Amino acid sequence: MSGGGRDDRSVAEKLFAIADAFAGAEELTLSEIAARAALPLSTAHRLVGEWTEWGGLVRGDDGRYRVGMRMWRLGVREPTARRLRNAAMPYLEDLLDATGEHVHLAVRDGLGVVYLERRSGEKAVAMVSDIGTILPLHATGVGLALLAHAPADVYDDVVAAGLRRFQQNTITDEGELRRRLAEVRQTGIATSVQALTRGAFSVAAPVRDATGEVVAAVSIIAHVERLGEPQFGLGVRIAARGISAALGYRAPGT
Incomplete structure (x- = not known):
């Protein structure tokens, strides 16, 4: 192990540890x-090579690794992910028809947000997220919507890991992040303007399951020039409520 002690983990456990390393990280060296x-570097090199040969990891031209489509396809076959995607699809299609922009369904994975589904219009704004992409919680609309309803220790871990700046408007101050999350809980939607991608903004709303727990978020990412149009916030609210109802959630008083 890294501390020099004996590592009694099985090969399978070491492989799983490598998979877990990507929680909250899009790419790693x-x-x-x-x-x-x-793991010792030599052991990691050998096991990462096996993951890559199988298709679970992909090595980029810069030498960094990301989760491969073979591992991703296994993940989306998981019953909860399948149920979420099936429940969300009609609402994502409606949002796409109404806006012509990118629409997403995402879930939290550790300190990151993973995109389960994406629909995009032909003239949608250029962006970095795609199905299977893992992005930081503090720098995305869906991430803020999920972080606002995550356990307190997740917030603490996000802050401890550092609030990396991607664009001028990325939240990098803990006090600002705390205020923004309180606003999300109060209003029911999260808005992120040119925080991750220049020229784009996102608006997102949380999705709840039958127990009332926030399990996902639905979002629209659009050209920043359209920020003042009211259909984006209204659209994600309606979609989130519909998906939540399909998962069995009943709001108090209904």
Whole structure:
């Protein structure tokens, strides 16, 4: 192990540790994977090579690794993810028809947000997120919607990990983040303007399951010039309520 002690984990456990290393991270170097999985670099190199050969990881031209489509396809076959996607699809299609922009369904995975589904219009704004992409919670609309309803220790871990700046409007101050999350809980929607992608804004709303727990978020990402149009906030609210109802959620008093 990294501390020099004996590592009694099985090979399978070490492989799972490598998979877990990508929680909250879109891309990692081999050294970062080794550190997160608590593996010697030589062991990480060998096991990451096996993951890559199988298709679970993909190595980019810059030498960094990301989750491969083969592992992603296994994840979306998981019953909860399938149910979420099936419940959300009609609402995502409606949002796409109404706005012509990108619409997303996303869930929290550790300190990151993972996109389960995406629909995009032909003239939608250029952006970085796609199905299977993992992005930071503090820098995305869906991330803010999910973080606002996450356990307190998740917030603490996000702050401790550092609020990385991506664009001029990225939230990098803990006090500002705390205020924004309180606003999300009060209004029911999260808005992020040119925080991750220049020229784009996102608006998102949380999705609840039958127990009332927030399990996902639905969002629209659009050209920043359309920020004042009212259909975006209204649209994600309606979609989130519909998806939540399809999952069995009943709002208090209904």
